[in-house]
Amino acid sequence: MLTTVLQQLINGLSAGSLYALVAIGYTMVYGVLRMINFAHGDILMVGAYLAFFGISAFMLPWWVSFITAIILTGFVGVLVEKLAYKPIRNASRVSLLITAVGVSFFLENLFLVLFGGVPKAFPIAPIFHGVLNYNQLYLPVVSIYTPIVALVLLYMLLYILHHTKYGMAMRSIALDIDTTSLMGINVDIVISLVFFLGSSLAAVGGILWSTQYPSINPLMGIMPGLKAFAAAVLGGIGDVAGAAIGGLILGISEVLIVAFFPSLAGYKDAFAFLLLILVLLFKPTGIMGKELERKRF
Amino acid sequence: MLKVKNLNVFYKLIHAVNDISFEVPESKIVTLIGPNGAGKSSTLKSIVGLVASSGQINFLSHNISKEKTYQRIKRGIALVPEGRKVFVNLTVLENLRIGAFNKPASTLEEKYERIFQIFPILKKRAKQYAGTLSGGEQQMLALGRALMSEPSLLMLDEPSLGLAPKVVQEVFEIIQHLNREGMTILLVEQNAAMALKIAHYGYVLEAGKIVLEDVAQNLLQNEDVRKSYLGEV
Ligand SMILES: Nc1ncnc2c1ncn2[C@@H]1O[C@H](COP(=O)(O)OP(=O)(O)OP(=O)(O)O)[C@@H](O)[C@H]1O
Ligand SMILES: [Mg+2]
Numbered sequence: 001m002l003t004t005v006l007q008q009l010i011n012g013l014s015a016g017s018l019y020a021l022v023a024i025g026y027t028m029v030y031g032v033l034r035m036i037n038f039a040h041g042d043i044l045m046v047g048a049y050l051a052f053f054g055i056s057a058f059m060l061p062w063w064v065s066f067i068t069a070i071i072l073t074g075f076v077g078v079l080v081e082k083l084a085y086k087p088i089r090n091a092s093r094v095s096l097l098i099t100a101v102g103v104s105f106f107l108e109n110l111f112l113v114l115f116g117g118v119p120k121a122f123p124i125a126p127i128f129h130g131v132l133n134y135n136q137l138y139l140p141v142v143s144i145y146t147p148i149v150a151l152v153l154l155y156m157l158l159y160i161l162h163h164t165k166y167g168m169a170m171r172s173i174a175l176d177i178d179t180t181s182l183m184g185i186n187v188d189i190v191i192s193l194v195f196f197l198g199s200s201l202a203a204v205g206g207i208l209w210s211t212q213y214p215s216i217n218p219l220m221g222i223m224p225g226l227k228a229f230a231a232a233v234l235g236g237i238g239d240v241a242g243a244a245i246g247g248l249i250l251g252i253s254e255v256l257i258v259a260f261f262p263s264l265a266g267y268k269d270a271f272a273f274l275l276l277i278l279v280l281l282f283k284p285t286g287i288m289g290k291e292l293e294r295k296r297f
Numbered sequence: 298m299l300k301v302k303n304l305n306v307f308y309k310l311i312h313a314v315n316d317i318s319f320e321v322p323e324s325k326i327v328t329l330i331g332p333n334g335a336g337k338s339s340t341l342k343s344i345v346g347l348v349a350s351s352g353q354i355n356f357l358s359h360n361i362s363k364e365k366t367y368q369r370i371k372r373g374i375a376l377v378p379e380g381r382k383v384f385v386n387l388t389v390l391e392n393l394r395i396g397a398f399n400k401p402a403s404t405l406e407e408k409y410e411r412i413f414q415i416f417p418i419l420k421k422r423a424k425q426y427a428g429t430l431s432g433g434e435q436q437m438l439a440l441g442r443a444l445m446s447e448p449s450l451l452m453l454d455e456p457s458l459g460l461a462p463k464v465v466q467e468v469f470e471i472i473q474h475l476n477r478e479g480m481t482i483l484l485v486e487q488n489a490a491m492a493l494k495i496a497h498y499g500y501v502l503e504a505g506k507i508v509l510e511d512v513a514q515n516l517l518q519n520e521d522v523r524k525s526y527l528g529e530v
Contacts, residue, residue, distance in 0.1 A: 168395055172384045178347050179382040184370035184399045184446060 003136050008259040009252065014143035014212075016251020017150030021205035022228030023235065023243035024157065025077075025198030031174040031238045032194050033089070035096040039080060039103035040202060041225015045218060047073040047203025048122065048210040049111060055123045062125035070203045077199025078192045086188070111218035119217040122210040142211050149208065153201060154244050160197070161240065170194055174238070223269065230276035236286030245287060250275065298323045298481050299344070299450055304352035306339045306505075313339040314350070315505035321450065321483050326476050328484045328492040328513065330526060331502035337485040338379050340502070341452050344483075345369050345376050357449065371399055375448035379455050379485075381439040385428030389419055392427050392438055396445030412441040415471060433464040440471065451475065452483040457491060469495055489526035493517045501526075 022044055029037040050072050054065025084103050088095050128142040161167040169190045173180045181187050209224055210216050227250060235246025250272055258265045279286060299321040306314035314336040321327045329337050343350035346366040354362040361369050375396075384392050390409070397408055413420040416437040422430060427438055436456055443451060453472065457465040465488070473495045476482055486492035493499055493513045501509040501522065509521065516522050 165394075165398065168387065168391055169398070171386055172395055175384055175386050176382060178366075179378060179384070180395075181347070181366040182345065182370060182376055182378065182382075183395050183442075184367050185395075186365070186367045 004259065007137055007139075008255045010137075010139060011143060012252030012255035013248065014146040014251070015255060016248035017147040018205050018209055018212075018224065018247070019228045019231045019250050020244040020247025021150050021153065021201045021208075022224055023232040023247045024154070024240055025202050026229050026232040027235070027237055027240055027243040028170075028194050028198045030232070032170065032177075032191055033085065033096065034093055035085070035100060036229065036237075037198075038097070038100040038225075038229075039107060040198070041221035041223075041228070042104050042107040043073060043077055043080070043199045043221070044202040044206035044209070044224060045111065045216070045221030046076050046107065047199075047206035048216045048220065049115065050203070051207045052120060052122055052210070052216055055125075056120075062123075062127070066125070066207055069207065070200045073203035073206075074196040074200035077195040077202075081191060081195040086191075108218050108221075115218065117217060117219075119215040122214040122216050124211055124214055128211050140212070142208065146208050146212075149204065150244075153204060154240075157197065157201070157240065166190060166193055227269075227272040230272040230279075233276055234279050234286055236288035239286070239288040242286055242288030249287075298357060299483065300353070300355040301340075301344065302353040302355075304340065304343060304350055304354070306336065306343050306348055306350045308339075308348075313505055314343065316352075317500075317502070317505075317507045319500050319507065319510070321481060322498075323481050324476070324479050325498060326472070326482045326484060326496045328486060328496035328499045329502055330486055330489040330492055330499060332525075333487070334504075335502040336505040337502055338454055341376055341378075341454050341483070341485055344452065345374060370446065373446075373449035374452065375443035375446050375450070376452045377439045377443045377454060377456060379458065381432075381435045383427040383430070383435050383438050383442065385426065387427055388423070389425055389427055389430070389438055390423045392442050393419070393445050396442035398446075400446070408445055408447075412444060415444075415474075416441050433460050433467075436460060436464070436468060440468070444475075448480075450481045450483065452485075454485045455487060456484075457486060457488045465491065489522070490517075493522075 022040065025040050026037060029035065047069055050069035051065055054060045054068055055062055060068065080103055084099050085096060088099060128145065130141045132139040132141065161170060169180060169185050170193065173187055173190050177187055205224065228247065231246035231250045232243045234250060235242030235244065254268055254271050257271055258268050302318045304314055304317050317340065329340065331337055339348060342348045344354055346364065346369055352362065353360060356372055356374060359372065361372060384395065387395065393409060393412060394405065397405060418434055419437060419441055422434065427435065430438060456468050460468065469491055472482060472484065484492055484496060493516050496513040499511065499513045499516045500507050509516070509519070511519070
């Protein structure tokens with residue numbers, strides 16, 4: 001019994017840290033632009049494809065391919081902001097939201113047309129090979145690495161936000177864009193930086209996700225994207241630490257529900273959205289809930 | 298130092314600033330007074346490019362009217378906005394730090410010390426979030442934050458707004474002190490009496506137009522000004 005619980009907790013922790021990595025991107029973009037970037041899940045997919053091509057088409061060593069994919073995905077996020085969101089930055093939030101949905105469809109269909117809808121096997125990096133067996137605990141190496149990677153990245157992000165000049169600008173921009181520009185700060189660069197960081201984290205999530213499954217397809221970003229969005233809302237949208245906590249809670253509760261109510265296993269994917277509805281009904285500000293409009297990172 | 302010519306600001310159908318021209322000479326305090334909605338804030342915002350405008354804005358003999366806000370600020374303009382707008386989610390020290398965003402880190406300590414000398418209260422509050430400060434302290438912080446960039450032109454939008462008379466007095470003394478040290482200042486105020494007392498020159502703005510301009514001393518004596526703005530019958 002204890003091993004089962006432990007086993008499930010580790011599985012949940014691993015899934016949860018993936019949601020956390022992706023949720024952070026939603027929360028940061030919401031923080032600066034007050035919009036839900038519904039294309040964020042597809043950015044995860046782009047990251048996974050870039051890593052795939054690095055290894056399978058360009059024969060790069062896995063780590064070179066991963067790092068390249070993470071950085072390039074960051075730039076894809078920056079490009080999406082520049083082309084699609086920046087021109088309507090001062091329009092109504094609904095216009096931004098609809099544009100994000102449009103970008104999402106665009107990326108999905110672009111990849112469908114370019115690379116086809118047939119899932120491709122994702123090459124598993126040597127470092128993620130194997131399973132640890134320990135007292136009947138069954139631990140794929142990747143699910144041990146995932147929470148560690150997520151924790152290290154979260155720490156780095158919080159460090160940037162709280163101990164660097166541009167991190168400070170990201171926090172001030174989240175409060176007030178105009179006054180931030182009065183400090184002589186080029187707010188376009190700061191916003192680009194936010195998209196770069198959020199998108200790179202999504203790429204890391206995409207790579208880890210693909211390693212666990214291990215296949216990729218152009219629509220693979222939808223489910224983790226939506227769940228991570230639910231996690232971000234659960235944690236309190238706009239709050240980075242909250243997004244991480246929301247991701248963990250979602251991942252662990254998904255796994256535990258299936259473990260203890262096997263008959264509900266078929267509804268596993270619905271749980272995130274049930275949670276989303278409940279949060280929106282009873283505590284729209286989420287766990288780290290301050291007043292919605294005052295919350296900044 | 299600052300020369301504005303034929304400035305116009307439109308918000309959709311509202312003509313908020315109607316073809317005004319004015320000047321702020323070096324080392325002077327110039328004040329812009331006028332009733333609510335006259336277009337005072339719009340004028341200041343258009344100088345730093347926060348609202349779109351037409352007309353010429355010359356700063357230190359550069360036409361800056363096409364530049365982005367951050368570029369104009371880098372040239373040496375600072376605006377203390379209406380309602381102070383300190384970053385409540387940053388600490389007092391971070392607010393000062395961000396004011397000097399484009400200055401080398403090595404010069405920061407020296408700048409903090411200078412600000413703490415003018416506003417000793419900020420030193421005591423340095424580690425606190427700016428949101429926990431009183432209104433008066435926030436005004437000091439907003440001023441300190443603007444001074445961190447060592448501007449050539451300091452623009453203030455209603456620094457007396459919502460402050461107790463004693464604090465207003467203090468703020469105006471600091472403004473005057475800064476000017477005596479050579480700072481050029483453009484001061485927007487509803488508190489016309491206070492503003493005209495420390496200013497060298499003044500413009501009266503009504504419904505987007507400059508209706509009167511003169512040496513501040515003369516405006517203080519002017520019949521219309523006394524009636525409309527100094528509360529005399
Ligand atoms: N963003 C905006 N959109 C539409 N109209 C605006 C906007 N900002 C200001 N206005 C209008 O422009 C006019 C001038 O406003 P402005 O804020 O410049 O006046 P003000 O002189 O600063 O007034 P106050 O003393 O109350 O601060 C007002 O009629 C105001 O309603
Ligand atoms: Mg005003």
